[in-house]
Amino acid sequence: MKKEKELSSFEKILLGLEPPKTLDVIAPLRKGVLCPQCGEGHLDYNGLLQLECPSCGFVNGEGGGCT
Numbered sequence: 001m002k003k004e005k006e007l008s009s010f011e012k013i014l015l016g017l018e019p020p021k022t023l024d025v026i027a028p029l030r031k032g033v034l035c036p037q038c039g040e041g042h043l044d045y046n047g048l049l050q051l052e053c054p055s056c057g058f059v060n061g062e063g064g065g066c067t
Contacts (some may be wrong), residue, residue: 029060 012018029051035041041055051060 009018013014013020029036029043031044031051032042034042035053035056035058037055037058043051043053043060046052048057052058
């Protein structure tokens with residue numbers, strides 16, 4: 001007896017057998033947005049051009065900018 005090939009998820013999407021899975025889109029952090037850690041303070045730039053929360057001290061590790 002011949003075994004049937006199982007379809008990949010890509011093939012199932014192409015055939016319309018299952019909907020594509022969506023990824024959550026995360027917006028980049030910007031000055032003035034709520035802190036992702038505490039949700040209370042608004043991010044602002046510190047002396048090292050890093051976004052920092054005045055409420056909890058969270059610092060975004062992404063690079064700064066040139067001067």
